[in-house]
Amino acid sequence: MRASIPIAGALLGGALLIGCSDSNGGGSGTLTLQATDAAFIHHHLVQKAEVKVSKIQIHAQAGAQSGFKTLYDDPANPIVMDLARLSNGVKQVLVDAKSLPSGTYRQLRLSFSAATLVLQDGQQAKTWSTDHGTIQLTNQAASGLVLPIDPPVEIVDGFSETLLLDFDLSKTFLPLPASAEPMDAQTYLLGPVIRVANESTTGEIAGTVTDANGNLLAKVTVSVLVPNGAPAKSDDIAASTATGDGQSPEQPLGEYRVLGLPEGTYDVHASDGSRTARVNGVQVLVGSVTTVDLELP
Numbered sequence: 001m002r003a004s005i006p007i008a009g010a011l012l013g014g015a016l017l018i019g020c021s022d023s024n025g026g027g028s029g030t031l032t033l034q035a036t037d038a039a040f041i042h043h044h045l046v047q048k049a050e051v052k053v054s055k056i057q058i059h060a061q062a063g064a065q066s067g068f069k070t071l072y073d074d075p076a077n078p079i080v081m082d083l084a085r086l087s088n089g090v091k092q093v094l095v096d097a098k099s100l101p102s103g104t105y106r107q108l109r110l111s112f113s114a115a116t117l118v119l120q121d122g123q124q125a126k127t128w129s130t131d132h133g134t135i136q137l138t139n140q141a142a143s144g145l146v147l148p149i150d151p152p153v154e155i156v157d158g159f160s161e162t163l164l165l166d167f168d169l170s171k172t173f174l175p176l177p178a179s180a181e182p183m184d185a186q187t188y189l190l191g192p193v194i195r196v197a198n199e200s201t202t203g204e205i206a207g208t209v210t211d212a213n214g215n216l217l218a219k220v221t222v223s224v225l226v227p228n229g230a231p232a233k234s235d236d237i238a239a240s241t242a243t244g245d246g247q248s249p250e251q252p253l254g255e256y257r258v259l260g261l262p263e264g265t266y267d268v269h270a271s272d273g274s275r276t277a278r279v280n281g282v283q284v285l286v287g288s289v290t291t292v293d294l295e296l297p
Contacts, residue, residue: 026101026103027102027157027158028098028099028101028102029100029102029155029156029157029158029159029160029161030096030097030098030099030100031058031071031095031097031100031153031155031160031161031162031163032093032095032096032160032161032162032163033056033071033093033094033095033096033097033108033162033163033165034091034092034093034094034162034163034164034165035081035083035086035091035092035094035164035165035166035167036086036087036089036090036091036092036165036166036167036259036260037049037083037084037086037087037166037167037168037169038087038166038167038168038169038239038240038241044219045119045120045121045182045183046084046117046118046119046169047084047118047119047120047125048082048116048117048118049082049083049084049116049117049118049169049172049173050080050081050082050083050115050117051080051081051112051115051172051190051192052078052079052080052081052112052113052114052115053072053078053079053081053094053110053111053112053113054073054074054075054078054079054111054112054113055070055072055073055075055109055110055111055144056070056071056072056073056079056094056095056108056109056110056111057069057070057071057108057109057144058071058100058105058107058108058109059105059106059107059108059109060101060103060104060105061103061104061105061106061152068107068109069100069101071095071097071100072094072095075113078113078114079094079095081094081167083169083172084169085250086167087169087241087242087251088241088242088243088244088250088251088255088256088257089204089241089256089257089258090250090251091164091259094165100155101155102156102157103154103155104152104153104154104155105149105152105153105154105155106148106149106150106152107146107147107148107149108146108147108149108163108165108196109145109146109147110144110145110147110165110192111141111142111143111145112137112141112142112145112190112192114129114130114131115129115130115135115137115173115188115190116129116130116131116135117129117173117188119182119183121183124183126183128185128187128188130190133187134186134187134188135173135187135188135189135190136176136187136188136189136190137190138189138190138191140191141190141191141192145192145194147165147194147196148196149163149196149198150196151198151201153198161198161199161200162198162199162200163196163198163199164196164197164198164199164202164259164260165194165195165196166194166195166196166197166239166259166260167193167194168193168194168195171191171193172190172191172192172193173188173189173190174188174189174191175187175188176188176189195239195260197259197260197261197262199259199260200286200287201262201263201286202259202260202261202262202263202286203261203263203284203285203286203287203288203289203290204257204258204260204261204284204288204289204290205224205258205261205266205268205282205284205289205290205291205292206255206256206257206258206289206290206291206292207255207256207268207291207292207293207294208243208254208255208256208293208294209222209243209254209256209270209277209293209294209295209296210254210293210294210295210296211295211296212295212296212297215254216243216246216253216254216255217243217254217272217296218243218244218245218246218253218254219242219243219245219272220242220243220254220256220270220271220272220296221240221241221242221270221271221272222240222241222242222243222256222258222268222269222270222294223237223239223240223268223269223270223271224237224238224239224240224258224261224266224267224268225237225238225266225267225268225269226238226264227265227266227267227280238261238266239258239259239260239261241256241257241258242256243255243256243270244256261284262284263284263285263286264283264284265281265282265283265284266282266284267279267280267281267282268282268292268294270294270296272296275296275297276296277294277295277296277297278294279292279294
């Protein structure tokens with residue numbers, strides 16, 4: 001059974017710097033930020049993909065006093081996320097802000113302070129890190145990466161909302177030079193690519209991937225596609241993940257789960273590199289889990 005991974009340091013009251021109510025007397029609600037990750041195209045190589053977030057802010061557009069409000073700010077004790085552990089529907093709690101002033105919030109801003117990437121191919125393992133100068137932070141990542149919240153999240157007095165930050169690991173760590181194979185890169189560039197989803201306005205797709213004999217398959221890439229209706233164009237990938245390898249309770253063998261999908265119709269595609277399967281016209285509804293099982297020939 002999948003579980004959320006809490007980070008105790010991010011939940012300590014001293015690190016949460018929001019006030020108890022807004023200046024307009026509108027009361028306050030609770031906002032929980034969670035993180036998950038899409039599978040890396042070379043996810044079988046990734047042993048660790050750790051990022052550290054030192055500051056999180058949220059921008060109020062209406063209701064609460066406008067401007068950025070700080071949810072977390074502790075450079076000495078940053079929030080640590082290992083993105084390699086957060087695929088296949090596993091989530092990590094980043095911040096649980098229980099006194100966020102009521103209002104409309106349209107943006108998040110995350111500041112990253114460090115990163116470590118460990119890849120292993122057979123017996124060979126290599127590590128890149130900001131400490132060793134082999135991972136570079138983009139200016140936006142270091143100064144504050146602004147993420148739109150679309151649709152905006154409404155914080156209402158006495159109620160709770162949850163935002164899911166869906167990292168795209170395949171675009172977050174970029175090899176340099178760009179043409180290098182993952183194990184051969186001299187350095188990596190950390191430029192996080194993150195999709196923000198409001199769990200109260202989204203649904204999920206979950207299921208299994210098997211072979212023709214009914215055997216559950218590990219580490220199969222599953223992509224949720226947005227059909228564009230134009231055969232000459234490729235489908236847009238709304239989100240992706242990989243089936244579990246059965247090595248932990250959070251990663252059941254052959255199972256996958258894709259979170260934070262806006263209501264709509266999608267196609268679901270599975271591939272292990274040599275075989276593919278696809279189910280078209282999958283309907284996702286708000287607050288529901290749509291089951292899609294795929295079979296590779």
